[in-house]
Amino acid sequence: MLPSADLEYDLPESLIATAPAEPRDSARLLVVRRADPGVLEHRAVRDLPDYVTAGDTLVLNRTRVVRARLEGEREDTGGRVEGLWLGDTDGPSGTWRVMLRSNGRLREGAVVRLTGRSPGAEARITLRRREGDHWVVSVDPEDADLERIGRTPIPPYILRARRARGEAGDDDLDRRRYQTVYASEVEGRGSVAAPTAGLHLTDELLGRLTAAGVRRTEVELSVGVGTFAPITTELVERHPMHPEWCSAPGEAVRAVIETPGRVIAVGTTSARTLESVPDPLGGWVEDGWSGDTRLLITPGYRWRVVDGLLTNFHLPRSTLLAMVGALLPGGVGRLLAIYHEAIDRGYRFYSYGDAMLILP
Incomplete structure (x- = not known):
């Protein structure tokens, strides 16, 4: 069991990003490999083709943020x-x-x-x-x-930071930038928050990855208000998860099954969708799946599908922090050590902030 107090860390207010990097893929990228989590590389998101290579499959969340x-x-x-x-x-x-x-x-x-x-x-x-x-x-x-x-549902911590700094918000800019370039809302209900790791990707970068032989598929998770809910229970595992609707269509399931390389989830929402797909008798249903998920991933979780993760830097006492810690040897303790180095190096945090890439 994981005490929620173990998910605390101090972040200088100055490192809360109140505006996105321009261009999108100029955001900084901290790279860590699970095989050697003590060695960190400091790059930019545009360098992804140096790490995600031919045969790997990127899994994107195609949900669209509504003006909620x-x-x-x-x-x-x-x-x-x-x-x-x-x-x-x-x-x-x-x-x-x-x-x-x-x-x-x-x-x-x-x-x-x-x-x-x-x-x-x-x-x-x-x-x-x-x-x-x-x-x-x-x-x-x-x-x-x-x-x-409606207006763009920018997270409250960004709005508070803008007010504290005397910054005027630009809803037209937020409407464009608090949305992935591939958002399509094909089947779902839209989202009240962005799948933020995907905000860093550009059409040009996705094109370079495709040209390099990286495969790409899409799932959908409608991000709900629970994404902002801090853990208030003493133990993380007792946190009541809000249900979120998600879908892994048949083509996405088959793409993951058939990938010759690694499955790299773009964002925690893509990862939760993949890990939520039922696994009857040890095999996925290839015609796809959709439904509500309440999956809570904490250290000790046995990952069935996801090999790597592109993600942002997350809030203290959040289920997302626990989930990312579950992907690292050393769990949350190792993750917070990485966060402290990111803070020392001036990385920008949260929805409009920089990114982290975890590889096997």
């Missing part, structure tokens, strides 16, 4: 309301699940007028009932378009 951040005001008091769209309900059309925050207490029946950035981009939501940490609301008009009334 909501801003508005209460019609009765004029008080400011902020929120996050979580999805449509299974009930009548025009009903959403949303998380809301207001200076005043919100009650059933309250009406909030949402305002988008474009002229005339408005909608009204009426709070119908509370369900745990979110509200079920009715929307007027029923076909309100999140792309017009």
Whole structure:
């Protein structure tokens, strides 16, 4: 069992990245090999072809970030309301699940007028009932378009860091850069957070990898609000995981089965999707799989599919930190030693920050 206190580390506020690297693949890349985790290499993401080579298969999460951040005001008091769209309900059309925050207490029946950035981009939501940490609301008009009334759901720690530094946010830039170049949302429901490791990849870099003989396939995981939830239980294994919908289509399953090289997951979401695919009688179902996952990966986990991982630097007390530690000999202790070196060298952390590549 892993104490959640073991996932703590101190990060200078100055190393929280509030804007992405430009161009995307100019972000720094810390490379570590599991066979010799004491030796670190310091490169850039554009150098990936030096490490991911012919026969390897990159697995990408193709989900699309929706404009899920909501801003508005209460019609009765004029008080400011902020929120996050979580999805449509299974009930009548025009009903959403949303998380809301207001200076005043919100009650059933309250009406909030949402305002988008474009002229005339408005909608009204009426709070119908509370369900745990979110509200079920009715929307007027029923076909309100999140792309017009919503904003890019930049993580709260980035917004706080911007305010502390007096930086003005640029929603147009965030809309473009808090999205992978290959996002497509083919089957799923979209995401309220980006699969951040993929933010570093460019079409040009992916083209160079393909030309070098690297294979590529796509899965999908709809990143939910649980990705921001810190572990509050004393033991990591007792943390209640939020379900996240994911899909590994048949072509992705076959690509992984048939790869002559290593399976390199781009991001923890791709890795969790692959490791969540059922393994009946020791073999995958080749026609693919989709469903909700609550998989929590901690040190000691036996990896079935993933050989390597491209990932960002993650928040303290997060399930993502525990998961990355599970891929390294020495577990979380070794991972935090690597993080401390990254801090000493000025790597940028979190969603818009630099990257780490773990190889066998």
